[in-house]
Amino acid sequence: MKLLLIAEQRQGKWNNTSFETLAAAQQIAAETKGSLAAVVVGRGVAPLADELASKKLDEVLLVEHDLLESYTPDGFTVALGQVISSSKPDLVLLPHTYQVRDFAPKLAASLNKGMIADCIAYRNDSGRLVFVRQMFQGKTVADVTFQGDAPWFASFQAGAFRADLVAPHPSGKAPVNKVTVDLAPQQIRTKPMELFREAKQAVDLTQAPIIVAIGRGIKAPENIPQAEKLAKAIGGELAASRPICDEGWLPMDRQIGSSGQTVAPKLYLALGISGAIQHVVGMKGARTVVAINKDQNAPIFEVADYGIVGDIFEIMPALTEALEKA
């Protein structure tokens, strides 16, 4: 099988999920005795292409154009559509990043193809690839296969594969080949402007050894002091899943998940958090996870070492008391 990985960079910096997907691509290429190329798109990104060439690949494609300096869905769709039409891969793999969400379905559709997005794994059933993705917010998973002719498009979720398992090139470097694309200013309809960060990160949750995180189960802002008391008793920082920060009950810099911070503390307490994947990707690196939830089928228990099924409003004070006594 001929594979093409679309690697992602912004302003000359890698999105590290690219290397996780590269690890998956190397594995699929090896299993199917196929070939693997990776493409880098941008302007002035030759050093990145060079870096990529040190990995186990058959070829790196370098696509540079003034109009590709800043990402636009139109520009990337046109450019990558031409790359795919000329290099004719069977399977195009992408990291499931915010940028990929923004253009990849359009890229696939522009070639009249579909995409299996946000996969967490794949299986090789005697040469036939089966992609595994979550449904119903992680409560179920589905085996999905491609129908129709190649090229097929699939994206892998952050954390689905390990970037540290990327194999280096066996004999030095893969060739870097420039690909010229035709792109005119009028093909790009949106105009990207400045990138910015909102409020400074007041709390760096990535440095906290213990995190007490609350989710929808906290029900109302009046109940947050109970969680604060528990966080104090256990010596941890208070954090939350996205809905709590969206409601303004806790500031945005306390949000854990795909749109917030990614943490790997030694202890993570999830209180009333169902465990939607957008949250789990931000905390699954924690050494020990405790989940407390009234629903015993909540997906958060999938990643928990210890679980208590029950009412957080009964367990929070009991736990605070037990910690204060200990």
Add this chain to the structure above:
Amino acid sequence: MKIIVCVKQVPAKDAPLHIAGDWIRESDIGFEMNEPDSFALEEGLRLKEKHGGEVIAVSMGPDRVKQTIKEALAKGADRGIHVADDKFYALDPLGSARSLAAAIDKEKCDLILTGLQSDDHGFGQTGVLLAALLDRPHATLIMQIDVQDSKMRLKRELEAGWFQWIECPLPAVLSIQSGINKVRYATLKGIMAAKKKEITSIPRESLGVSIQPTQRVESIYVPHKTKKTEFLTGTPKEAATKLVEKLKFEARVL
């Protein structure tokens, strides 16, 4: 502005799911408006209040999805389009988007809004695909919309706390990021007014969309556990005491 908002109906958040073949058993669960779409609807209503015009709520699925359209009408949408298909859950993202595109193309609206993704399939592709199929510019993960004449200034959310302003001409398709606004509740007056609002039903087969599936869900199942969870039982006090002991002496994290 003429605004179309795509609203999907999904199983209620706390509904117990029972897998049945390549879908779930629908008979004993409640349904609700897909939460990410409720943010898109709210944004559509606010744009109408600011700039005038019309909001049309579109939903695809069996008869039950009319309830979700009615909810949108009660909140302030002007009319509804129901793309009727009892087996819509079996459509792949492209088939689903092609059907919606065919149903709304003739409306010639200024703006199409969708939520970020659905809480059931979670494809997260519908908005981008609608833009591709209808040949309109698009943007996703939108946190703010400022309409200026025939274009919009948009705030996009990127990863890791970054944002970006972009300009996008109208007509366009936007996928709204959850949390962009505070969603309103329907008022009693709104619910009464909704009764007089029109819902047009279009059978999906009548749209003449050829559906060549690009992908197929072979099976759905409950995930295999990656970690072995030790459940601590007893009264809250007993469970809390056991947990502290485990964290101290077994996990050694306290």
